[in-house]
Amino acid sequence: MLRVDNASVYFAARDGKPVHALDRVSLDIPERGFVVALGTSGCGKSTLLNAMAGFLPLSSGSITLNGHEVTAPGAERGVVFQKDTLLPWKSVIENVALGLKFAGVGRKERRARAEELLRLVGLQDFADSAPYELSGGMRQRVGIARALAPDPAILLMDEPFGALDSMTREQMQELLVDVWARTGKQIFFITHSIEEALFLGTQLIVMSPRPGRIVARYDLDFVNQFARDRDARAIKTAPAFAVLREEARAVVHQFEAVRSSEV
């Protein structure tokens, strides 16, 4: 279980004044939990993810994974970035196997496990392509396979589908649910799409900016429904989905309005 306990982050602004980016955020991601963070830009959701990944130290509070404090980046927390960060001099399969190489896994086993992961994301035919020969959606699938390779306890995903067109995006969401259902990983997923958030999460947290904090939490079941019935349209057109969508939208915009009226 990943536990965020009263995490606060202050950055130094250009003029040296502190900027309050994250305000006493507490959050538990249970085993098989799929937590989605939703919020407008500047609400601290990426800050929270960077702290979970170990890229950013906290000003106060703590983050623990299965009882061990998070102090630095590590292979037990896989990260999928918004912009793909594949290495252009390595083939697709070498990119996927990178974490295994870092862990000292032998060449043959690396290849075998990377091939398995490529099958999981449906890219087995592109193992020896160069990353720049792939489309954006395919590159993100490689990114997911790569993050899964060292068998992390949790996947941290920072708006991974933000740069994709809406049709590719829906395919990727369904693929991610498959991956989640099959691997049983904990996932922390950032998005600014309300529909994506509702569709993917077992838990939704809504964040608001200045200072970044959690303003609402929902427990969701749509993702389990989809994993069971595989009917995305039925879920997204169901009345319960629409009600929650409007509610979440109201929460997001309410805090946006409050903040902008303060200025």
Add this chain to the structure above:
Amino acid sequence: MTDLVVDLAADCPSAAPPKLVGMREFGVGKRSTVGISVATALLILGAWQGASSLHLAPHLFLPSPSEVYAAAQSVFEDGYANATLWEHVSASLARILIAAVIAIGLGAPIGLVMGLSRWAKGIFDAPIEFYWPLPPLAYLPLMIIWLGIGEASKITLLALAMFAPVALSAQAGVRSVTQERVNAALSLGATRLQLLREVVFPSALPEILTGVRIALGVGWSTLVAAELIAATRGIGYMIMSASQFLATDVVFVGIGIIAACAFAFSFLMRAVERRFAPWKGQS
């Protein structure tokens, strides 16, 4: 209902082949410029031939192309200034290659470290920034006083001249590594050494190769200048002694050989870049 519009006629092959189009290009575009360059070269040769056969310049100053060709043949067969042509060329090539090995062997690692460590950057920045803008010929006398007129002074001079572009480009290469790429590697469990070997060095490689190309250019100009002043072998020396006897045709031959060598080097470097950094500009 929506109408599905499928034009069946479009599936039938038409008689005339279709007119192929592409996006309008800005600037040079993709079409080869070799033809134009060859035509320009021929034009220059023609102008040269014309100028010498019309005696526009005194014969002593501007030999005709055929005379230069004859001189090239004689230099090739009999050598010039107490050495065969191959001895001159190999002396120059050996100097530049040894110096290049030293400059790359020191410059690339030092540049990489300069990009990675504040201390290394602080330490190496001052001496490099101080000597790099100096023309190498300005400190050649010092090299000769310190290291004698043998090979050591020339190779040191060349290595110094070639070191800075390699080191500076390696440093720039490290800076071009994005924080995201580093974070990605760290979150995959990379150690510092693995990060350096698998991410930082390959990321910096295209810039290092560009630096090597610049260094070789600098190397050739410095080499010939150094040989003009203090040498008994080398293409620069050959040109110098020819000019003392007003053998303009041999001077032309020497210049032609330097141009050919430099061209071959840059051709080789391009092949190296294609082989080792084919992803350059792709992502």
